[in-house]
Amino acid sequence: MSVVEGRNLIRDYYVPGSLTRAAKTVRAVKGISFSVERGKTLAIVGESGSGKSTLARIIALIDQASGGELLIEGKPVDIGKQRPTREMRSKVQMVFQNPYGSLNPRQKIGDVLMEPLLLNTDTPAAERRRRAEEMLVKVGLPAEVFNRYPHMFSGGQRQRIAIARALMLNPTLLVLDEPVSALDLSVQAQVLNLLADLQEEFNLAYVFISHDLSVVRYIADDVLVMNKGEAVEQGSRDEVFADPKHPYTRELFAATPITDVEAIRARVARRKALRAATA
Amino acid sequence: MGLLNIRNLTVRFATSAGSFTAVDGIDVTVDKGEVLAIVGESGSGKSVSMLAAMGLLPDIATITADEMTFDGKDLLRMTPRQRRSIIGREITMIFQEPIASLNPSFTTGYQIEEVLRYNAGLSRRAARARALELFQQVGIPEPEEKLRSYPHQMSGGQCQRVMIAMAIATNPRLLIADEPTTALDVTIQKQILDLLMKLQEQTGMALILITHDMGVVAETADRVQVQYKGKKMEEADVLTLFEAPSHPYTRALLSALPEHATGDRLPTVGSFLEPEVQQ
Numbered sequence: 001m002s003v004v005e006g007r008n009l010i011r012d013y014y015v016p017g018s019l020t021r022a023a024k025t026v027r028a029v030k031g032i033s034f035s036v037e038r039g040k041t042l043a044i045v046g047e048s049g050s051g052k053s054t055l056a057r058i059i060a061l062i063d064q065a066s067g068g069e070l071l072i073e074g075k076p077v078d079i080g081k082q083r084p085t086r087e088m089r090s091k092v093q094m095v096f097q098n099p100y101g102s103l104n105p106r107q108k109i110g111d112v113l114m115e116p117l118l119l120n121t122d123t124p125a126a127e128r129r130r131r132a133e134e135m136l137v138k139v140g141l142p143a144e145v146f147n148r149y150p151h152m153f154s155g156g157q158r159q160r161i162a163i164a165r166a167l168m169l170n171p172t173l174l175v176l177d178e179p180v181s182a183l184d185l186s187v188q189a190q191v192l193n194l195l196a197d198l199q200e201e202f203n204l205a206y207v208f209i210s211h212d213l214s215v216v217r218y219i220a221d222d223v224l225v226m227n228k229g230e231a232v233e234q235g236s237r238d239e240v241f242a243d244p245k246h247p248y249t250r251e252l253f254a255a256t257p258i259t260d261v262e263a264i265r266a267r268v269a270r271r272k273a274l275r276a277a278t279a
Numbered sequence: 280m281g282l283l284n285i286r287n288l289t290v291r292f293a294t295s296a297g298s299f300t301a302v303d304g305i306d307v308t309v310d311k312g313e314v315l316a317i318v319g320e321s322g323s324g325k326s327v328s329m330l331a332a333m334g335l336l337p338d339i340a341t342i343t344a345d346e347m348t349f350d351g352k353d354l355l356r357m358t359p360r361q362r363r364s365i366i367g368r369e370i371t372m373i374f375q376e377p378i379a380s381l382n383p384s385f386t387t388g389y390q391i392e393e394v395l396r397y398n399a400g401l402s403r404r405a406a407r408a409r410a411l412e413l414f415q416q417v418g419i420p421e422p423e424e425k426l427r428s429y430p431h432q433m434s435g436g437q438c439q440r441v442m443i444a445m446a447i448a449t450n451p452r453l454l455i456a457d458e459p460t461t462a463l464d465v466t467i468q469k470q471i472l473d474l475l476m477k478l479q480e481q482t483g484m485a486l487i488l489i490t491h492d493m494g495v496v497a498e499t500a501d502r503v504q505v506q507y508k509g510k511k512m513e514e515a516d517v518l519t520l521f522e523a524p525s526h527p528y529t530r531a532l533l534s535a536l537p538e539h540a541t542g543d544r545l546p547t548v549g550s551f552l553e554p555e556v557q558q
Contacts, residue, residue, distance in 0.1 A: 047464035155321075184320035185491065189535040189545035196544060211464065214494075218537035218545070255469035257494025259536060261522050264497050268518055271501065274480060275312070 001074050002035035003173045003205035004059060004092070009033070010067035011054050028054045030229040031068065036222075038172065039199065041206040043220035043237075045213065045252070051229040053177055056209045060094040060175040073172065086120045093166035097178035099158030103150040109136070109161055110146035116168045131168065138201075139164040139194060156187035160194065167198065177209045192219060213256045217241055225249050281308040282485050283332065283370075283453055286346040290324070290331050293339045301327045301340075303509040307487075309453065314479060314486045316500035316517070318493065318532075324509035325489045329455050333372055334362055350452070368398050371446040375458040377438035381430040387441045388426030394448045413444040417474060436467035440474070447478055454479075457489045472499055493536055497521060505529050 008031045017023035028051045036042045046052040057063040058070065064080040071077070072091055077084060093116075096102040103112060113132035117123045123131070133143040139160040150158060159179060166174055176195070180188040192215065199206060210216050216223060216237075223240040225233040225248065232246040244250050290302040302324040309315045319325040331342045332354060347354045349365060357365075374380045382390060388410055395406035414422035417440045430438055439459060446454055456475060460468035476499060479486045488499055496503055496517065503520045505513045505528065513526035524530045533539060534546045 047466060185493070185532055185535050186320060186547060189537075189547045192537065193544045193547065212537075213465075214536065214538040218540050251466060255466040257465075257469075257472075257492065257498045259493050259497040259521055259533070259538065261518070264518055264521055267498065268501075268516075271480075278483075 002071070003038055003073060004207070005033075005035040005071040005074075006055075006059065006068065007033050007071070008068040009055065009058060009065045009070060011051070011058060011063065012066040028229050029058070029065075032224070032226075032231045033068075034222075034224055034231075034234065036173070036205045036207060038205055039203045040221045041199070041208050041219055042222045042224060043208045043210055043216040044224045044226060045210060045216055046226035047211055047252075049228070050226040052209050052226050055226070056094070056175050056177045056207065059092070059173075059207055061089065061092055062094070090116075090120050090169035091171050092173045092175065093169060093171040094175040094177065095159070095162050095166050095179050098182050099155055099162050100150075100182075102162050103158055105150055108147050108149055109153075112150075112161060113165055113168055116165060120169055132164075135164045135168060138167075138198070140190075154187070155183050156191060159183060159187075159191050163191075163194065163198070167202070170202070171204070173205045173207065175207045175209075178211070179208075180215060181210065181212060188215075195219070213253065225252065281310045282313075282350060283307065283309045283487075284346055284348045285328070285332060285344060288328055288331060288342070288344040288347065290327050290336065291341045293341070298341075301509055302331065305506070305509070305511050307332075307504065309485045309487055311452070311485055312479075312483045314476075314488065314499055314501045316488045316490060316496040316503045317506060318490060318496055318503060319506035320491055322508060323506040325506050326457050327509075328506075329372070329457065329487065329489060333366055333370065333455070335372075367394075368449045369451055370453045370455065371449065371451040372455040372457065373439070373442045373446050373459050375461050377435055377442050377462070378430055380442055381438055383430055386427055386429055387433070387438075388428075391426075391441065391445050391448060394445050399449045409448070410444075413448055414441075417441075417444045417447075417478075418470075419444070434467075435463055436471065439463065439467075439471050443471075443474065443478070447482070447484075450482065451484055453485045453487065455487045455489070458491070459488070460495065461490070461492070468495075475499070493532060505532070 009029055010027065010031055011029040013026045013028055015024050015026055032055060034042060044052045044055060058065045061077065061079050061084050069076055072088060077088060110132055113135060114128045117128045133146060136143050136145060141157065141160055153161065180191050183191060198204060208219060220237045223235065223237050224231050227248045233240060233244065233249045244253055285307040288302055288305045289300065292299045292301055305328050307328060317325045330336050332347060344355060349370060381387065391410045391413065392406040395401045395409050396403065401409060410426060411422055414425060419425050419437060419440050460471050463471060472495065475486065490496060500517045502516050504511060505526065507528050512528045520529065524533060537545065
């Protein structure tokens with residue numbers, strides 16, 4: 001059974017009119033279907049305005065879909081009709097792009113981690129604290145940081161804290177919206193490794209939103225390429241990368257800079273020739 | 280003898296916690312018609328060293344250097360008036376956030392005409408004609424209409440094109456681009472990099488590209504300088520750097536690229552660096 005399944009998901013945004021402009025509806029997500037199994041990663045790739053974050057918010061039970069069906073562990077969920085139960089809320093957690101914005105600056109790290117337990121479970125205080133400290137160690141931070149504030153941490157450490165918070169409720173699905181794109185390359189590698197370790201340990205399903213194809217190629221099992229609200233290409237990572245079918249996917253691949261030595265050699269030779277010609 | 284020569288540049292910031300050294304003994308040389316990439320992660324001092332050369336750092340910065348010359352003229356000891364005859368004319372700069380770099384209260388046409396009138400000495404009428412030419416040169420669609428547009432009416436990619444048009448308006452001999460494509464989508468990034476390289480080849484200006492993205496370096500640079508924590512780690516021509524990086528930090532950066540992943544975990548920078556570099 002899939003951890004999460006989307007069937008023809010649609011999201012419309014209503015743009016109110018003014019004196020000179022008629023009201024209109026913008027369809028940000030135009031009927032997308034997918035499913036993710038336990039322990040697997042679905043990467044959703046697209047550029048700004050493609051609707052990838054809108055889709056992420058629907059999957060994370062933050063926004064309501066305007067049409068279609070969302071199933072979490074086989075059960076249909078419609079947050080417009082019914083608030084998600086604590087149990088449902090525990091299953092799906094989200095990590096956001098900017099770890100500077102997603103942590104409350106006035107909340108100590110310990111409280112950041114314990115809050116999900118406080119809101120969604122009846123865990124006693126001592127147990128909450130023990131589990132938060134355990135989780136800190138799991139994401140590679142010492143338990144002593146419990147009483148510190150977010151400003152005392154670097155971007156990579158904050159993203160670790162955000163990931164720890166998302167894991168406090170033992171979710172089965174993690175929605176990661178560009179989790180490493182605000183991080184430096186060396187820190188990015190650490191966080192990607194951490195995500196891979198945690199996925200193995202907890203058998204987590206990931207929905208990984210990204211615009212960076214080299215990261216997607218590294219982390220994904222399946223890939224869904226979005227453009228203007230539509231899924232233009234969908235398939236296993238190896239299929240999509242070996243043989244992209246849709247022109248947009250090919251354009252995206254062609255635009256991604258690569259660090260291939262032969263390509264650099266060819267470019268350098270071309271520049272030398274050009275310089276010799278103009279000199 | 281390069282066009283821009285900087286020897287042993289040190290930049291210190293006076294902070295409440297004492298003096299902080301952002302740039303520590305950096306040399307930068309760029310020749311006529313050359314594309315130099317300065318690569319580093321956040322905190323490597325890559326932007327600060329160029330801002331120092333431009334004289335754009337705030338008063339709390341203390342700048343010392345054995346030499347800082349542009350075309351034989353001493354940038355350290357010149358009067359502000361002399362500096363203004365070079366900065367913004369012979370050396371121009373573009374920045375990471377194109378939308379934030381433009382003034383939201385004026386049309387893009389007004390802003391580029393301002394550059395042309397004050398820095399290129401054109402009349403109002405000549406400036407208007409030249410602005411249109413420049414907009415066409417940098418590939419802005421519907422240039423006449425766009426001259427009357429405000430920055431918020433244009434996309435990020437178009438705003439960066441406007442910035443580039445302003446930067447080349449005075450036929451500079453050196454253009455410094457500080458992370459010019461970091462805020463842009465990959466397909467737009469490719470267009471902007473192609474444009475910068477095309478302009479560089481047409482005009483023969485020197486280009487310093489500050490970036491954290493090894494892919495961008497691979498597709499643009501002639502020569503590369505790698506910085507880490509305010510120090511220069513390595514300098515090499517682009518092919519040598521990617522083919523046979525000599526410094527451990529460069530090797531670490533290259534192997535942290537997900538596209539170079541060989542196992543199921545990425546090597547991290549820390550595992551490469553000797554203690555003396557890590558401090």
